Amino acid sequence: GYPRGVSTFEALIAAQDRVEPRDEMPGDYRATLVRQIAQHAHSEIIGMQPEGDWITRAPSLRRKAILLAKVQDEAGHGLYLYAAAETLGVDRDDLLEALHTGRQKYSSIFNYPSLTWADVAAIGWLVDGAAIVNQVPLGRCSYGPYARAMVRICKEESFHQRQGFESLLTMSRGTPAQHAMAQDAVDRWWWPSLMMFGPPDAESPHSARSTAWGIKRFSNDTLRQRFVDLAVPQAEALGLTLPDPDLRWDEERGSWDFGTIDFTELREVVSGNGPCNEVRIGRRVAAHEDGAWVREAAAAYAAKQGTRGAA
Numbered sequence: 001g002y003p004r005g006v007s008t009f010e011a012l013i014a015a016q017d018r019v020e021p022r023d024e025m026p027g028d029y030r031a032t033l034v035r036q037i038a039q040h041a042h043s044e045i046i047g048m049q050p051e052g053d054w055i056t057r058a059p060s061l062r063r064k065a066i067l068l069a070k071v072q073d074e075a076g077h078g079l080y081l082y083a084a085a086e087t088l089g090v091d092r093d094d095l096l097e098a099l100h101t102g103r104q105k106y107s108s109i110f111n112y113p114s115l116t117w118a119d120v121a122a123i124g125w126l127v128d129g130a131a132i133v134n135q136v137p138l139g140r141c142s143y144g145p146y147a148r149a150m151v152r153i154c155k156e157e158s159f160h161q162r163q164g165f166e167s168l169l170t171m172s173r174g175t176p177a178q179h180a181m182a183q184d185a186v187d188r189w190w191w192p193s194l195m196m197f198g199p200p201d202a203e204s205p206h207s208a209r210s211t212a213w214g215i216k217r218f219s220n221d222t223l224r225q226r227f228v229d230l231a232v233p234q235a236e237a238l239g240l241t242l243p244d245p246d247l248r249w250d251e252e253r254g255s256w257d258f259g260t261i262d263f264t265e266l267r268e269v270v271s272g273n274g275p276c277n278e279v280r281i282g283r284r285v286a287a288h289e290d291g292a293w294v295r296e297a298a299a300a301y302a303a304k305q306g307t308r309g310a311a
């Protein structure tokens with residue numbers, strides 16, 4: 001302990017203490033956080049689309065209730081994260097504008113289509129599973145509001161991952177057609193899930209600085225390996241295979257070796273050429289425009305309240 005308020009940014013980072021909005025921070029630290037938190041928030045709300053497509057087609061009331069809750073959770077995650085970004089002095093409208101015009105990114109994973117009901121399960125198991133592996137360490141990131149947003153997000157992601165696993169298990173143990181559907185979904189979502197962790201460490205421009213600043217606690221490749229090591233035994237429990245002939249237990253490393261990831265595909269998807277990029281942004285922009293009257297009404301109401309307060 002040292003008295004807060006006199007600490008410099010460097011002292012907070014060195015002490016593994018939290019940087020709070022009131023603290024002075026280097027402009028590049030702030031810009032890095034805005035970039036990452038905004039991308040993260042955008043991913044949460046764009047991520048509502050692939051699964052939202054299945055809400056009206058869920059096979060039972062129980063599955064529908066679970067899926068509705070899950071998609072609503074993603075909206076909530078987006079809201080906590082936009083709020084966390086706003087503590088850095090940016091405006092939510094500007095962040096949305098940057099998403100809509102392609103100046104800011106969102107996760108590559110949400111540019112793939114959800115073709116069957118089994119995709120909802122595979123997304124829960126793999127995509128939310130990967131998100132947990134990436135986000136639990138962010139709960140210890142140096143910026144307080146971002147770290148605190150992770151607490152609830154990770155608990156909810158854990159529910160999402162479990163519901164996906166349980167749904168996939170049900171299908172895997174179902175009829176041969178259901179089993180085949182589950183396997184097909186896993187075959188399509190496996191490699192894109194590994195790409196969520198970002199480029200390999202050697203080609204990750206932001207890693208060194210973000211690690212020095214305590215934003216990143218583990219490297220892209222370290223977290224990717226952790227995810228593979230968790231997923232392999234789970235796939236076995238599901239009675240499904242992972243589409244990688246090179247998966248092999250490495251006794252020395254105590255980890256699973258895996259095949260070569262096609263990072264050209266990641267670059268293509270991130271630069272706008274994935275299977276669903278246009279659909280995702282098109283629908284986001286349309287939803288934003290459809291909601292204009294709500295924002296206008298809220299602003300008019302706030303203005304009216306302000307006038308009353310002044311009187």
Ligand code: ACO
Nearest residue numbers: 039040043044106107108131195196197198204205206207
């Ligand atoms: N999809 C889209 N863009 C990506 C991806 C991906 N899977 N992985 C990396 N990138 C981008 C980075 O954002 C960066 O782009 P930029 O310079 O234009 O901002 C570029 O590729 C280079 O990558 P890195 O240097 O490795 O970038 P960074 O240090 O930010 O690490 C990572 C990338 C690991 C994704 C990090 O930003 C992070 O942990 N983000 C928070 C988690 C998150 O956004 N999750 C969203 C998906 S999970 C969910 O919402 C359910």
